[in-house]
Amino acid sequence: MGLLFSFFAVAILGVIAFVGVRSIHLHYFFGVIIPYLAFAVFIVGIAFRVLKWARVPVPFRIPTTAGQEKSFPWIKSSKIDNPFTSFGVIIRMALEVLVFRSLFRNTKMELRDGPQFTYGSTKWLWMAGLAFHWTFLVILTRHLRLFFEPVPFFVEILETLDGFFQVGAPVLYITDLIFLGAVTFLFLRRVIIPQVRYISLASDYFPLFLIGAIGTTGVLMRYFLKTDVVGIKELMMGLITFNPVIPAGIGTIFYIHLFLVSALFAYFPMSKLMHMAGVFMSPTRNLANNNRAALHANPWNYPVKAHTYEEYEEEFRDKMKSVGLPVEKE
Amino acid sequence: MYNGGKILLGLIIFISLVTAPFWLSGKQATAKPDPKIDTPEILKLPESDRQCVESKAYMKKEHMKMLNEWRDWVVRDGVTVYTSTTGKQYTMSLQNTCMKCHSNKKNFCDECHNYAAVSPYCWTCHLEPKEKGL
Ligand code: HEM
Numbered sequence: 001m002g003l004l005f006s007f008f009a010v011a012i013l014g015v016i017a018f019v020g021v022r023s024i025h026l027h028y029f030f031g032v033i034i035p036y037l038a039f040a041v042f043i044v045g046i047a048f049r050v051l052k053w054a055r056v057p058v059p060f061r062i063p064t065t066a067g068q069e070k071s072f073p074w075i076k077s078s079k080i081d082n083p084f085t086s087f088g089v090i091i092r093m094a095l096e097v098l099v100f101r102s103l104f105r106n107t108k109m110e111l112r113d114g115p116q117f118t119y120g121s122t123k124w125l126w127m128a129g130l131a132f133h134w135t136f137l138v139i140l141t142r143h144l145r146l147f148f149e150p151v152p153f154f155v156e157i158l159e160t161l162d163g164f165f166q167v168g169a170p171v172l173y174i175t176d177l178i179f180l181g182a183v184t185f186l187f188l189r190r191v192i193i194p195q196v197r198y199i200s201l202a203s204d205y206f207p208l209f210l211i212g213a214i215g216t217t218g219v220l221m222r223y224f225l226k227t228d229v230v231g232i233k234e235l236m237m238g239l240i241t242f243n244p245v246i247p248a249g250i251g252t253i254f255y256i257h258l259f260l261v262s263a264l265f266a267y268f269p270m271s272k273l274m275h276m277a278g279v280f281m282s283p284t285r286n287l288a289n290n291n292r293a294a295l296h297a298n299p300w301n302y303p304v305k306a307h308t309y310e311e312y313e314e315e316f317r318d319k320m321k322s323v324g325l326p327v328e329k330e
Numbered sequence: 331m332y333n334g335g336k337i338l339l340g341l342i343i344f345i346s347l348v349t350a351p352f353w354l355s356g357k358q359a360t361a362k363p364d365p366k367i368d369t370p371e372i373l374k375l376p377e378s379d380r381q382c383v384e385s386k387a388y389m390k391k392e393h394m395k396m397l398n399e400w401r402d403w404v405v406r407d408g409v410t411v412y413t414s415t416t417g418k419q420y421t422m423s424l425q426n427t428c429m430k431c432h433s434n435k436k437n438f439c440d441e442c443h444n445y446a447a448v449s450p451y452c453w454t455c456h457l458e459p460k461e462k463g464l
Contacts, residue, residue, distance in 0.1 A: 043348065047341060054337045145447035147351040149361065156447055166451055169398040226391040229446045234362055240351045241360055249387055280340060299332075 002202035003191070009202075010209040010260070014217075017259035021252050030255045031235055032244040038262035045269025050277050059298040061291045064284040066105065071292065082289050089288050096285055100129055125189065132182035135175040136211075138162065139218075142173075146229075146236045168223075176219050183212045207273055210264050217257040227251035363445040366437040371430055383414055383427075394450075397424060424456050433459040 020026045063069065067078025083089045095101040103126045107119045142158050145151045163171035187208050190200045221227055231247035232254055238245040268274070280286065313320070313327055320327050372380055382389045383396070400422040403409040412422045420427050432438045435458050443449060 043345060047345065050337065050341050054332065054334060056332075058332050144351075147355075149355055149445070151447040156449065159447065160449075169394040169401075169450070170448070171451075226395060228387075228391050230363060230390070230442050233446060237355070237360055240355060243360060249390070251391075277344075281337070 002200060003205050005202050006205035006209050009206060010213050013210075013260055013263050014213060014256050017256040018252060020259075021255040027246045027255070028244070030259055031246055031250075032239065034262045035239060035258060038265040042265040042268055045266075046274070046277060049269055049274055050281070053278075053281055057299050058283050058287070059300070060296055061287045061289055062284050063289040063291065065289055069289055069292070084288055084290055084293070086288060089286060093280070093286055097279055100126055100133075102285075103129055124185075128182045128185040128189070131178050132186060135179040135182065138175045139173075139179060139215075142175075146233050147240060149233075149237060170222060172223070176215070176222070180212070180215050180219065183208060183215060187212065203272055207264070207267070207271060210260060210267070214257060214260045214264065217253055217260060221251070221253045221257060225251060225253045227254045363441040365439075365441045366434055367432075369431060369433045369438075371433060381416075382431075383412070383418075383420055385415075397428075397452075400424070424452065425459075429459045434461065435459055436461055 017030055021030055063082065065078075065082040067081030068075065069082050070077040070079075070084040077084065079085075079088050080091050080095070083092050092101075104123070106122055106125055108122045110118050110120065112118050138158060142155060142162065145155050145159075148155075159173075162173045162175050165172065165174065187205075190196050190204060190208070228247070228249050228251075231250045234245060234247045235250065310328075313329065317327055317329075367380070375381075384392075389396075400412065401424075403412075404422050410422055412420045414420065429435065439450075
């Protein structure tokens, strides 16, 4: 259900761009207005959600940790998996963000012969996730050649490394292959493993299909249905200098690519893709576990009305004395 | 807001990064490449026939694919003559055909390639046309 819905949603998005550009010639709409709108929604939406999250109180350190907490000096503590200092937290965050450390610990649980559970490690999701996210980043960084003039030096370095095998012309980028392969794996994982399939919703399939379709149109455009890259760069430079121009001769496939990307950008702030910002704001990851060493006052504690013993004695001294109770101050 | 300083800092860094093209590209941004086709070999052609191997629009999009095909046809299949859609015949050669007409590599090929940040690796083996000055 979610699967078919998402599939057709993405297909319809593609058809909208195709018909809109091919038959109705809305080049300006799909080339200028939609990208601007999508980009605005992207920025404002992300800022909005991050600020909304920022207002949620974090009263206490939530130590979901995988290591020994710092305690006595003679007990060895785990400085990264259970960080006590900000430096430890930075290392833990860096490992989490750059190499998905907690996904690395992913286990699978199986009921094997006899009523016995076995746990085993599975690294496939971690590997495919890493491949997917890193190639996505490389591809986006390579795209910067369309948005900068002069093009920053690291873009050409990436292009050279990426086209290392010098297959064909235009050279085949290894990241394109890995990217599409990883998206396919992540999709098949959802369909083939029954437990994962059971918990998969349209909001899981839709981004996968959308990103897959973006990658596919990109690859089609680069290697098969060629378009005029110089014209596309003119269009992009027009957008970023707020002087939009629509050069003639850019193929429809580019507008489909751009429209799907715009859909992704606009969808981003209201989807699970916000984990991009969320990972930095996870309280289980970004707080040092110093609960035993520092006092973390609950911010919504109301001032408790206290009545100390001194005050009590002050109030009842006479009565206490009269029945012969001992008092501290005569 | 809790840890507001750090969150705002992160948000500002993120927004600056994604909007970088807007505020980093200056006047050069709108400069377009202008490949020159005023080489002696092209000027020798009659004005009515100053054409590339295929139509201009086709060449603009597909020249890398065409070169790739030429290379395969010549080196693997031993076919050396290309008949264009207009029926003209060309020897399939990077140095002797393309670069004979487009002997101004720096003002032609590189003009676009610098703009689109592509650096074809062909010239580590094939010879670039000799150009004066520049
Ligand atoms: C979510 C963001 C995007 C993804 C995942 C993506 C993905 C891809 C992929 C996988 C390719 C294949 C070739 C390569 O790897 O360079 C490609 C090509 C291309 N993309 Fe994107 N793209 C994205 C955003 C954009 C945007 C915003 C533009 C707007 C200009 C764009 C324009 C192009 C063009 C012109 C090509 C063809 C490049 C060539 O022929 O060498 N893409 N894209």
